[in-house]
Amino acid sequence: MTDEFTVPVYYDDDADSDAIAGKTVAVLGYGSQGHAHAQNLDDSGIDVIVGLRKDSDSWAQAENDGLRVATPDDAAAEADIVSMLVPDTVQPAVFEAISDGLEEGDTLQFAHGFNIHYNQIHPPEGVDVTMIAPKTPGHLLRRNYVEDTGTPALLAVYQNETGGAKAEALAYAQAIGCTRAGVVETTFREEVETDLFGEQAVLCGGITSLIKKGYETLVDAGYSPEMAYFECLNEMKLIVDLMYEGGMAEMWNSVSDTAEYGGLAVGPEIVGEGVRENMDEALEAVQNGEFAREWIAENQAGRPSYTQLHAADRNHDIEEVGSRLRALFSWADEEPTEEAEAPADD
Ligand SMILES: NC(=O)C1=CN([C@@H]2O[C@H](COP(=O)(O)OP(=O)(O)OC[C@H]3O[C@@H](n4cnc5c(N)ncnc54)[C@H](O)[C@@H]3O)[C@@H](O)[C@H]2O)C=CC1
Ligand SMILES: CC(=O)[C@](C)(O)C(=O)O
Ligand SMILES: [Mg+2]
Ligand SMILES: [Mg+2]
Structure with missing residues (x-):
């Protein structure tokens, strides 16, 4: 320590x-x-x-x-x-x-x-x-x-x-x-509140919503799904890897200055104060137990909303084009597939 x-x-x-x-x-x-x-x-x-x-x-x-x-x-x-x-x-x-x-x-x-x-x-x-x-x-x-x-x-x-x-x-x-x-x-309280907030607002919920919105914007404007997939989902991992290794600075250093200027100038207009207000609301629902009550009741009712949300997400076009593109990566056979269904394959 x-x-x-x-x-x-x-x-x-x-x-x-x-x-x-x-x-x-x-x-x-x-x-x-x-x-x-x-x-x-x-x-x-x-x-x-x-x-x-x-x-x-x-x-x-x-x-x-x-x-x-x-x-x-x-x-x-x-x-x-x-x-x-x-x-x-x-x-x-x-x-x-x-x-x-x-x-x-x-x-x-x-x-x-x-x-x-x-x-x-x-x-x-x-x-x-x-x-x-x-x-x-x-x-x-x-x-x-x-x-x-x-x-x-x-x-x-x-x-x-x-x-x-x-x-x-x-x-x-x-x-x-x-x-x-x-x-x-x-403490248990802090872990629960930060973990639920993080996975909803940033790590799992926030990032997938951002990716899907970016993908939909490009595809709706007439660009190909393949290009939109590589741009908004695949490259996300490569960008995040740099942040993981050396913080945002390492990512900004590695991208072009055109990307850095555009990202710093336009990014906050995309994810702006409205998003911050939404995040405050999500945190409050975690802190006051509203989200927990909702999730417990959802399970008691047999997960009707979860089932619907889960299916809609899996059926999004980005998943279909992504699975076809990933299958053709030259290293595809080396990657464990369906990791979530086969947890102990490593
Ligand atoms: N998924 C993750 O990476 C993370 C999970 N956690 C926490 O870890 C805990 C476990 O979550 P996951 O690993 O995601 O669970 P999971 O859904 O991946 O695994 C559940 C396991 O429990 C077994 N199971 C299900 N119902 C059962 C029952 N009635 N009796 C006996 N076994 C049963 C299943 O066969 C399966 O092996 C949770 O508290 C979660 O919040 C914490 C950090 C990250
Ligand atoms: C992987 C993890 O830390 C999460 C997102 O909190 C979870 O799976 O619950
Ligand atoms: Mg977590
Ligand atoms: Mg969690």
């Missing part, structure tokens, strides 16, 4: 692997985060047992990846640390099924604080409750670990009954590769 930041940020040297050594971690769920945590922990020498429903397709996958698998309640009963990596909306039911297996001194661990912060899960006394929330999609948590880089995460402690909750969480973060990049200490 250094004292040059406004909040504590922890690195490999701050973690003590003894705090997790000899413990068994039950990873409940083998999806985006689950497969990455399980495989990274296993590669770091931690005893892992994956918890899945008997009928889960992931059962055979996890076994093929060399991991022990059991039902969630059996896995939790055996484990010292239970990592809750099933979808947020099914966590309350899974928690009910496994809570008998949580003994005094065990840890219930999350990768996102939704169910604690919005009071959907009430952990028992005597159990530590912690969070290591990687700031990445799970597949890249795994890829970065394998490639000897790492991914930042947030650490928070909600219940510290043993006195060792934070040290154990930090050791867990180290074992999945996050202390290589930096682990920021925060």
Whole structure:
């Protein structure tokens, strides 16, 4: 840790692997985060047992990846640390099924604080409750670990009954590769509010809306979908890679001065004050629980809006032209396809 930041940020040297050594971690769920945590922990020498429903397709996958698998309640009963990596909306039911297996001194661990912060899960006394929330999609948590880089995460402690909750969480973060990049200490509330805001307004919602609007503007004006795809979606990754490596300055340095002038002068007219007001509103709906209530009710109703939004997005023209263009990349066969459906293919 250094004292040059406004909040504590922890690195490999701050973690003590003894705090997790000899413990068994039950990873409940083998999806985006689950497969990455399980495989990274296993590669770091931690005893892992994956918890899945008997009928889960992931059962055979996890076994093929060399991991022990059991039902969630059996896995939790055996484990010292239970990592809750099933979808947020099914966590309350899974928690009910496994809570008998949580003994005094065990840890219930999350990768996102939704169910604690919005009071959907009430952990028992005597159990530590912690969070290591990687700031990445799970597949890249795994890829970065394998490639000897790492991914930042947030650490928070909600219940510290043993006195060792934070040290154990930090050791867990180290074992999945996050202390290589930096682990920021925060609270469940802050993690939830910033995470939901970020994914809605910027990372997932904001950027896809921006890309689609750009694509539609070009196609509606008579330009080809192929050109619009390369311009607005494909090149986005290449531009963002430069920002990831060296901040916006590195991106501005790499593009032409024509792009830099046009971008700096016109960009704020596109994403202007109106967008900022919309962002404030989205943040408020996260802070006052309105978004959480909506999402919980949406699930109780069988996900009518989600189903519609999901289908409309997948059916957008940009997806169709994109899949045809990506299939013809000379390196296309080397890329894992349908990563989301085959989480454990790496
Ligand atoms: N997707 C991501 O990259 C990130 C997710 N998170 C958090 O990680 C947690 C897990 O999310 P994802 O990895 O996206 O989930 P996911 O949807 O990718 O994976 C879900 C897994 O849970 C299993 N599952 C579903 N219902 C189940 C049930 N009733 N009983 C037992 N297993 C069941 C599925 O078989 C699958 O293996 C959530 O709290 C999420 O907010 C945090 C950071 C990033
Ligand atoms: C990948 C991630 O960090 C997100 C966007 O918060 C999530 O998947 O919930
Ligand atoms: Mg996130
Ligand atoms: Mg999230």
